[in-house]
Amino acid sequence: xxxxxxxxxxxxxxxxxxxxxxxxxxxxxxxxxxxxxxxxxxxxxxxxxxxxxxxxxxxxxxxxxxxxxxxxxxxxxxxxxxxxxxxxxxxxxxxxxxxxxxxxxxxxxxxxxxxxxxxxxxxxxxxxxxxxxxxxxxxxxxxxxxxxxxxxxxxxxxxxxxxxxxxxxxxxxxxxxxxxxxxxxxxxxxxxxxxxxxxxxxxxxxxxxxxxxxxxxxxxxxxxxxxxxxxxxxxxxxxxxxxxxxxxxxxxxxxxxxxxxxxxxxxx
Amino acid sequence: xxxxxxxxxxxxxxxxxxxxxxxxxxxxxxxxxxxxxxxxxxxxxxxxxxxxxxxxxxxxxxxxxxxxxxxxxxxxxxxxxxxxxxxxxxxxxxxxxxxxxxxxxxxxxxxxxxxxxxxxxxxxxxxxxxxxxxxxxxxxxxxxxxxxxxxxxxxxxxxxxxxxxxxxxxxxxxxxxxxxxxxxxxxxxxxxxxxxxxxxxxxxxxxxxxxxxxxxxxxxxxxxxxxxxxxxxxxxxxxxxxxxxxxxxxxxxxxxxxxxxxxxxxxxxxxxxxxxxxxxxxxxxxxxxxxxxxxxxxx
Numbered sequence: 001x002x003x004x005x006x007x008x009x010x011x012x013x014x015x016x017x018x019x020x021x022x023x024x025x026x027x028x029x030x031x032x033x034x035x036x037x038x039x040x041x042x043x044x045x046x047x048x049x050x051x052x053x054x055x056x057x058x059x060x061x062x063x064x065x066x067x068x069x070x071x072x073x074x075x076x077x078x079x080x081x082x083x084x085x086x087x088x089x090x091x092x093x094x095x096x097x098x099x100x101x102x103x104x105x106x107x108x109x110x111x112x113x114x115x116x117x118x119x120x121x122x123x124x125x126x127x128x129x130x131x132x133x134x135x136x137x138x139x140x141x142x143x144x145x146x147x148x149x150x151x152x153x154x155x156x157x158x159x160x161x162x163x164x165x166x167x168x169x170x171x172x173x174x175x176x177x178x179x180x181x182x183x184x185x186x187x188x189x190x191x192x193x194x195x196x197x198x199x200x201x202x203x204x205x206x207x208x209x210x211x212x213x214x215x216x217x218x219x220x221x222x223x224x225x226x227x228x229x230x231x232x233x234x235x236x237x238x239x240x241x242x243x244x245x246x247x248x249x250x251x252x253x254x255x256x257x258x259x260x261x262x263x264x265x266x267x268x
Numbered sequence: 269x270x271x272x273x274x275x276x277x278x279x280x281x282x283x284x285x286x287x288x289x290x291x292x293x294x295x296x297x298x299x300x301x302x303x304x305x306x307x308x309x310x311x312x313x314x315x316x317x318x319x320x321x322x323x324x325x326x327x328x329x330x331x332x333x334x335x336x337x338x339x340x341x342x343x344x345x346x347x348x349x350x351x352x353x354x355x356x357x358x359x360x361x362x363x364x365x366x367x368x369x370x371x372x373x374x375x376x377x378x379x380x381x382x383x384x385x386x387x388x389x390x391x392x393x394x395x396x397x398x399x400x401x402x403x404x405x406x407x408x409x410x411x412x413x414x415x416x417x418x419x420x421x422x423x424x425x426x427x428x429x430x431x432x433x434x435x436x437x438x439x440x441x442x443x444x445x446x447x448x449x450x451x452x453x454x455x456x457x458x459x460x461x462x463x464x465x466x467x468x469x470x471x472x473x474x475x476x477x478x479x480x481x482x483x484x485x486x487x488x489x490x491x492x493x494x495x496x497x498x499x500x501x502x503x504x505x506x507x508x509x510x511x512x513x514x515x516x517x518x519x520x521x522x523x524x525x526x527x528x529x530x531x532x533x534x535x536x537x538x539x540x541x542x543x544x545x546x547x548x549x550x551x552x553x554x555x556x557x558x559x560x561x562x563x564x565x566x567x
Contacts, residue, residue: 019565022469085402088297088561095297100402108400113331114324122324125317126401 008208010060014092017053052078067220068213070230076213101176106167112156123170141169172199179207183214304556311406322414340422373490375423382416387460388467388477437530448523458552488517
C-alpha cells in the first residue's frame with residue numbers, strides 16, 4: 001500500500017510545545033477590555049506558560065519500532081500528541097507523512113448509547129478507515145472480541161472488560177502507516193490478554209512505524225527495538241532499547257525477564 | 269475582532285516536505301493560508317465520518333422515544349400553530365398569513381440560532397476528540413452544519429403539510445430557496461468556525477453569543493410581519509420598522525422565507541447576504557490561519 005505513497009516518516013526539528021495556562025481571569029474578556037481602557041495591555045495579556053516539550057529532534061522512518069520511557073509527567077503523552085499532529089509545535093517544526101492512527105485512550109470516540117457494531121464503524125472512521133473497509137472487518141472483530149450478540153446492544157450495557165475488548169478489536173483491525181500507542185491496554189482477563197498481545201504484534205508488524213509509550217519493560221521488549229527516554233519534556237536518550245532501559249532504570253535494570261514489580265507499576 | 273496574541277510570536281513555519289507530493293495524508297501545518305484551506309478540504313473529504321456523526325446526533329437525541337426524530341417536526345408544528353394563532357389575534361392579522369409566516373420564520377431561525385449557539389461550543393464540547401485524534405478542525409464544523417441541515421429538513425416536512433392547509437401561491441421562483449439555503453449554510457459554517465475558535469480562547473463568548481441570539485430573535489421579523497409594520501398608517505411605526513433593515517439576520521431570513529411563501533424576491537436582501545458571506549469568510553480565514561493550530565492547546 002505504502003509503496004505508491006511517499007515514504008512514511010516523522011521528522012521534528014527543535015519542536016517545542018508550550019501550553020498557555022489561562023486562569024479564570026485572563027481567560028475572560030474582562031481583563032483584556034480593562035487593560036485596553038487603562039492603556040496597560042502588556043501586563044494584562046501575560047499568561048503563564050508551561051513548556052511541556054522542549055527542543056524535540058526526532059527522525060523516524062518506515063520500520064521504526066520506538067518505545068517511550070520516562071516518569072509520569074515527563075512528556076510521553078505530549079510527545080505522542082506532537083508526533084500525531086494533534087499539537088503543532090509552538091516553535092520549531094514537525095512534519096508527519098503517513099496515515100496516523102493514535103491509540104491513546106480506548107474509550108474516546110465511543111458512544112455509549114449506540115450499539116457495539118455502530119461503534120466499530122465510527123471508531124474505524126476516526127482512525128482514518130473507510131466505512132467499507134470497516135464493514136469488511138466487522139466479522140473478524142466480532143470473532144476476536146467474542147462478544148457475539150452483545151454487539152447489537154448499546155455500549156452502555158457493556159462491562160469495562162467488554163469495552164476494552166471491543167476497543168482493542170477495532171484498533172487492532174486497522175492498517176495504520178503510523179501507529180502511536182499509549183499504554184492503558186490492561187483491564188482484560190489474562191486469557192484474553194494473550195490473544196490481544198498476539199493481535200497487537202500483528203498490528204505492529206503491519207504498521208509502517210510504531211511509537212509506544214509504556215512502563216512495562218516486557219511489553220516494550222515485545223514490540224520495540226529502540227527507545228526514547230523522556231525527562232522534563234526533553235529527550236534524555238535515544239537509542240537501542242536495552243541501552244536506554246539500562247540508563248533509565250539504573251540499578252533497577254533487570255535483564256529481559258518479566259518481574260511482578262514491573263507489572264504492578266504499569267499505569268492504568 | 270482582534271484577539272491578543274498570548275503565545276510567543278508565531279514563527280512562520282515551513283511547510284513539511286510532504287506537501288510537495290500532495291499525498292492525501294500529508295498535512296499542511298503552521299500559520300499559513302495553505303494550512304487553513306487544507307484543513308477545510310481534508311475535513312470535507314471525511315464526509316463519511318461527519319455525515320454519520322450528524323445523523324447519530326439526531327437519532328441520539330430521540331433515542332428510546334417512540335416517535336423518534338418525528339418529535340422535531342411535531343414540536344415545530346405545535347409552536348407554529350400556537351404562536352401563529354396567538355399573534356394573529358394580537359396583531360389582528362389573517363391566520364392564513366400569520367401562521368405560514370411564523371412557521372417558516374421559526375424553521376429558518378432554528379437553523380441560524382443552532383449554528384451560532386452550538387458553534388460557540390463546537391470545540392469545547394469535543395475536547396476528547398480534539399486531544400485524542402488528529403482530525404481537521406473543520407470536521408466538527410461540517411458535522412454541526414449537517415446536523416442543523418437535518419433539523420431543517422425535518423421541519424420542512426411541517427411546511428409541506430401546511431401547504432395543504434394554507435395554500436401558498438408558489439411560483440417557479442420558489443426554487444430560489446435552494447441557493448438561498450446554500451448561502452445560509454455557508455454562513456452558518458463560517459459563523460460556527462469563527463465563534464468556535466474565539467469562544468475556545470475566551471469562554472465568555474459562549475453566554476455573549478447566546479444572549480445576542482436571544483435578543484436577535486425579537487429584533488428579527490419572525491413572529492411580527494415586517495411589511496405590515498412598514499406600511500403602517502402611523503408614520504412613526506413605519507419609520508421605526510424600517511430600522512429592521514440594519515439587522516443582518518433579516519436578510520438571511522427573507523431570502524429563504526420569501527420563495528417559500530410565494531413572495532417576490534428582493535434583490536437587496538441577496539446582495540447583503542452575499543456581502544456578509546464574503547466578508548465573513550474572509551475574516552474567518554484570517555482567524556483560522558492564525559489560530560487553527562492553537563485550538564487543540566486551548567480546549
